[in-house]
Amino acid sequence: MFKEPPTDLDKPIESAVAAEIREIARRKADSELVTNSFSTLVRSVAGGPAEIDRLMAEMHTLRDLLQAESARVEREIIEYAHLSQSAMQTTKIITESLAMWRNKSAGAS
Numbered sequence: 001m002f003k004e005p006p007t008d009l010d011k012p013i014e015s016a017v018a019a020e021i022r023e024i025a026r027r028k029a030d031s032e033l034v035t036n037s038f039s040t041l042v043r044s045v046a047g048g049p050a051e052i053d054r055l056m057a058e059m060h061t062l063r064d065l066l067q068a069e070s071a072r073v074e075r076e077i078i079e080y081a082h083l084s085q086s087a088m089q090t091t092k093i094i095t096e097s098l099a100m101w102r103n104k105s106a107g108a109s
Helices: 010-108
Strands: none
Touching: none
């Protein structure tokens, strides 16, 4: 059982093995970093559609409110136009009645 003393030839092999182990460890750390970054990205993107859905629902609610208000304002304008037309007709009737009353008063004198 003769044991040979280590030679300088063994050192490059040991260095190469150590370098390979370091490279594997670095790749694993990089892989974990990428995995964590990817997971964070997926979580943030996954939250996006829910936020978009919430905003769309809010916008639909606001659209419905605006349509209802638009219909109410339109009804108010139509009612005001009818009221204005009725006031003009009433004023015309009163004016004609006063003119006839005045003419009858002037003719009787």
